[in-house]
Amino acid sequence: MNNESTDILIVEDNQNDALLTIRSLKQHNLASSLVHVTDGQAAVDYLFAKGAYSERNPLNLPKVVLLDLKLPKLNGLEVLSLIRADGRTKILPVVILTSSQEESDLIESYKLGANSYIVKPVEFENFSKAIHEVGLYWLLLNKPPVRAISQ
Amino acid sequence: MIAQDTSEAECLAENRELRARLTEAEQELDAIRSGGVDALVVPVNGDKRVFTLKGADHAYRILIEAMQQGALIANAEGLVLYANRSMASMLNAPLEKVIGSVISDWIAPQNQAFLNELLRLDSGVKHDGELLLTPTDGTQLPTFVSAGKLDLSRESGQLWMVVSDLSEVIERKKRDSATLAQGLVKEAQEDADKKLTAAAHQSASYMRSLIEASLDPLVTISTEGKITDVNEASAKITGRTRAELIGTDFSAYFTDPEAARKGHERVFAEGFVQDYPLSIRRADGHVTDVLYNASLYRDEQGRVQGAFAAARDITARKRAEAEILKLNAELEKRVEERTKALAASQERLRLAAEAADIGFWDWDLESNIVRWDKLMFAIYGMPPSDDGLIRYKDWTSHVHPDDVAEQEASLRDTIVKAGRNQREFRIIRDSDDKTRTIRASDAAIRGEGGKATHVVGINLDVTETFERLEEIRKLNASLKNRAAELETSVKELDAFSYSVSHDLRAPLRAIDGFSRIVEEDYTPKLDDEGRRLIGVIRGEAQRMGRLIDDLLTFSRLGRQKVESGRIDMEAMARKVFEELTAVEPGHVIQFNLQSIPPAFGSEAMIRQVWVNLIGNAVKFTGKRERAEIEIGVEPGEAGEQVYFVRDNGAGFDMRYADKLFGVFQRLHTHEEFPGTGVGLALVQRIVHRHGGRVWGEGEIEKGATFRFTIPDPGKEPASGQQPPPTQTL
Numbered sequence: 001m002n003n004e005s006t007d008i009l010i011v012e013d014n015q016n017d018a019l020l021t022i023r024s025l026k027q028h029n030l031a032s033s034l035v036h037v038t039d040g041q042a043a044v045d046y047l048f049a050k051g052a053y054s055e056r057n058p059l060n061l062p063k064v065v066l067l068d069l070k071l072p073k074l075n076g077l078e079v080l081s082l083i084r085a086d087g088r089t090k091i092l093p094v095v096i097l098t099s100s101q102e103e104s105d106l107i108e109s110y111k112l113g114a115n116s117y118i119v120k121p122v123e124f125e126n127f128s129k130a131i132h133e134v135g136l137y138w139l140l141l142n143k144p145p146v147r148a149i150s151q
Numbered sequence: 152m153i154a155q156d157t158s159e160a161e162c163l164a165e166n167r168e169l170r171a172r173l174t175e176a177e178q179e180l181d182a183i184r185s186g187g188v189d190a191l192v193v194p195v196n197g198d199k200r201v202f203t204l205k206g207a208d209h210a211y212r213i214l215i216e217a218m219q220q221g222a223l224i225a226n227a228e229g230l231v232l233y234a235n236r237s238m239a240s241m242l243n244a245p246l247e248k249v250i251g252s253v254i255s256d257w258i259a260p261q262n263q264a265f266l267n268e269l270l271r272l273d274s275g276v277k278h279d280g281e282l283l284l285t286p287t288d289g290t291q292l293p294t295f296v297s298a299g300k301l302d303l304s305r306e307s308g309q310l311w312m313v314v315s316d317l318s319e320v321i322e323r324k325k326r327d328s329a330t331l332a333q334g335l336v337k338e339a340q341e342d343a344d345k346k347l348t349a350a351a352h353q354s355a356s357y358m359r360s361l362i363e364a365s366l367d368p369l370v371t372i373s374t375e376g377k378i379t380d381v382n383e384a385s386a387k388i389t390g391r392t393r394a395e396l397i398g399t400d401f402s403a404y405f406t407d408p409e410a411a412r413k414g415h416e417r418v419f420a421e422g423f424v425q426d427y428p429l430s431i432r433r434a435d436g437h438v439t440d441v442l443y444n445a446s447l448y449r450d451e452q453g454r455v456q457g458a459f460a461a462a463r464d465i466t467a468r469k470r471a472e473a474e475i476l477k478l479n480a481e482l483e484k485r486v487e488e489r490t491k492a493l494a495a496s497q498e499r500l501r502l503a504a505e506a507a508d509i510g511f512w513d514w515d516l517e518s519n520i521v522r523w524d525k526l527m528f529a530i531y532g533m534p535p536s537d538d539g540l541i542r543y544k545d546w547t548s549h550v551h552p553d554d555v556a557e558q559e560a561s562l563r564d565t566i567v568k569a570g571r572n573q574r575e576f577r578i579i580r581d582s583d584d585k586t587r588t589i590r591a592s593d594a595a596i597r598g599e600g601g602k603a604t605h606v607v608g609i610n611l612d613v614t615e616t617f618e619r620l621e622e623i624r625k626l627n628a629s630l631k632n633r634a635a636e637l638e639t640s641v642k643e644l645d646a647f648s649y650s651v652s653h654d655l656r657a658p659l660r661a662i663d664g665f666s667r668i669v670e671e672d673y674t675p676k677l678d679d680e681g682r683r684l685i686g687v688i689r690g691e692a693q694r695m696g697r698l699i700d701d702l703l704t705f706s707r708l709g710r711q712k713v714e715s716g717r718i719d720m721e722a723m724a725r726k727v728f729e730e731l732t733a734v735e736p737g738h739v740i741q742f743n744l745q746s747i748p749p750a751f752g753s754e755a756m757i758r759q760v761w762v763n764l765i766g767n768a769v770k771f772t773g774k775r776e777r778a779e780i781e782i783g784v785e786p787g788e789a790g791e792q793v794y795f796v797r798d799n800g801a802g803f804d805m806r807y808a809d810k811l812f813g814v815f816q817r818l819h820t821h822e823e824f825p826g827t828g829v830g831l832a833l834v835q836r837i838v839h840r841h842g843g844r845v846w847g848e849g850e851i852e853k854g855a856t857f858r859f860t861i862p863d864p865g866k867e868p869a870s871g872q873q874p875p876p877t878q879t880l
Contacts, residue, residue, distance in 0.1 A: 014657050016657070016658075016661035016664070016665070017657060020660070020661070020664040020665075023668070099654075099656045099660075101700070101703060103707075120656070120660060121660075122656050122659045122660050122692065122693060122695075122696030122699075123663055123696065124660070124664040125667070127660060127664065
């Protein structure tokens with residue numbers, strides 16, 4: 001069984017957004033162990049060690065999930081509700097990282113138990129800053145519950 | 152219509168009742184005329200008056216009238232219907248007072264039980280006994296009474312009585328008892344009682360007494376027409392003494408002696424004459440109408456001796472007849488009046504119906520005759536029949552085949568159960584074969600026992616009304632469709648802007664991001680022009696991002712609810728101005744904020760209005776050395792508060808004033824003054840959503856003034872200032 005540990009799971013179908021996100025994280029040395037999946041189903045498979053990820057140890061969860069809303073197969077809200085419905089991932093930190101400023105998306109995300117909701121700025125400086133702060137907060141400042149579960 | 156229906160039904164019912172009473176009265180009159188009725192109790196001024204009718208020609212009555220014994224007939228309640236003269240004299244009261252009185256009034260208290268026993272006798276049973284009468288002179292008169300119940304079907308329950316005076320017998324009995332031994336007295340008394348009772352019975356047949364006792368004038372007339380004997384009644388009716396009468400020509404005492412003689416001749420020709428009407432003139436001129444009855448009398452050898460005649464006073468009967476006729480006439484008159492009233496009410500109904508195009512029909516269930524008024528025929532497009540009569544099937548044949556069964560069922564329901572129904576059905580009009588829609592109401596009129604005898608109803612052609620209703624229904628349906636369509640397009644727009652918000656910004660972020668990466672990673676390879684061009688790319692990408700953000704804000708505004716609250720407009724305007732100018736400390740503006748009243752609206756939205764209007768003022772005065780911005784309030788046309796923001800900036804050409812509030816409409820280049828062209832469109836949308844108006848005035852290089860109103864939702868909207876409907880992008 002693959003026991004490699006992961007800090008961040010990035011769920012993002014847009015390759016450019018993913019690249020910019022990863023670049024921002026790398027610039028601040030926050031991307032030492034991250035996994036990028038491009039659709040909702042892959043995210044669920046990864047977290048619950050199914051399908052392509054069946055070799056993975058399901059107890060080895062990332063410190064944070066950066067989740068886009070508009071995704072192929074399962075959308076972000078569906079992925080979030082599956083995460084919250086499972087005892088293993090019930091308290092896994094999930095940050096919604098999206099272009100959507102729609103109030104309905106915001107409210108629905110928090111209702112489903114998102115830990116944070118970040119609107120991706122169009123301007124690269126602001127975007128880069130936002131990603132940096134998110135990474136800093138969830139990976140270094142925040143005391144994650146995940147390790148406690150897996151231990 | 153319903154109230155009129157009822158009054159008509161009442162009128163008809165009353166009419167029928169009056170007619171029934173009239174028939175009853177006529178039958179009664181017939182009965183009186185044919186002698187079937189002996190006495191008549193007629194209510195006159197609240198009292199009961201009994202008229203004794205002597206028209207019934209029963210020979211026995213002559214005898215009864217003539218006998219010394221009292222005779223009476225009472226009804227089951229004890230009301231005296233008939234009494235003979237002897238009865239009256241026993242009671243020491245005039246005959247008129249006895250008839251119509253209550254029999255128990257004349258009976259001693261100790262005999263009331265016996266009287267009740269008599270009154271309860273079964274018909275046909277006879278009963279004898281002693282009875283103490285109480286005549287008006289206060290004495291008590293001992294009598295022997297024979298009584299029984301009549302068993303003729305008509306008079307069933309009536310009590311008859313024959314009463315013999317026992318006072319003389321008892322007197323004698325007393326005298327005898329004085330001389331006889333006490334032991335013998337009783338025996339003798341009983342014996343005497345029987346004998347004397349028998350004697351009393353026999354005495355009733357004593358001819359003289361009979362004649363004298365008779366109320367009717369009784370006369371014996373010789374073959375020559377001469378009076379040979381008379382009774383007291385004859386003396387009374389003619390006003391002459393017995394002596395004066397005997398030996399004179401009998402016909403002389405009648406108003407028409409010739410007729411009297413003819414009647415007399417008929418006795419000899421036919422052996423008798425019956426109810427021959429004549430009038431007797433009294434000595435003082437008073438005339439009494441009588442019926443003359445006579446028969447021959449013969450001696451022992453059978454030779455005709457003369458005629459025995461009785462004249463019966465028919466004044467009372469005539470009076471009763473007159474009374475009946477009068478009552479009858481009154482009834483007739485009332486029937487006529489009611490008929491007239493009914494006709495008038497029907498005429499009124501007819502006029503009302505004509506005015507309203509309502510057809511009337513009447514269905515007599517007993518004769519199965521249906522009658523229509525002219526309008527009914529007009530509604531059905533049929534030529535009216537002369538008498539308005541049609542057959543029931545003439546109606547059903549015009550009802551739409553699909554509706555017939557239901558309509559007939561409804562009519563049956565009216566007749567049998569409901570008594571009243573309202574219906575709607577289709578007919579095929581005779582004149583043009585067109586289908587018309589009829590609204591109908593009908594009501595059953597019930598006779599005795601609640602059985603329906605008539606059904607009356609109305610028809611009203613409501614085709615046009617119905618069609619109009621149909622049109623309205625169709626319009627409503629199409630409006631509903633359009634509303635649904637609009638709702639769908641709103642949903643599509645929602646989906647669209649959702650998609651815009653997600654998908655349009657991502658490429659921009661990529662353009663900006665990768666431009667930045669090029670800048671960072673390839674700095675040594677780029678010259679100044681290269682870096683400038685990358686700057687242009689990034690600037691435009693960012694502007695596009697703002698455009699999208701503004702557009703999404705504008706779009707969201709249409710879907711947001713206005714949550715109204717009180718807004719301190721003055722404080723809000725000041726704060727917005729301070730925030731907007733804080734980022735440009737070099738731009739000095741003379742800001743003149745007047746005291747402005749609060750408004751009611753959505754705080755976030757109204758704030759956006761101030762941000763955009765003050766923001767524009769700041770932006771367009773950017774090139775002024777002495778920039779001035781004034782905010783205040785002035786009264787509007789309809790007395791409402793008009794907020795204004797005035798500046799001395801670049802202004803605009805009034806020719807393009809209509810483009811000011813359009814989305815992406817700009818009157819300046821981006822180079823002159825940056826902007827997305829959404830700001831004023833947003834202002835207009837917010838103001839409209841608050842039911843207010845916004846408009847602008849300007850002059851190139853002299854400045855612009857923007858005005859807006861936010862009506863107080865508690866007040867009526869100003870007349871003629873209809874706010875435009877809320878738009879949804």
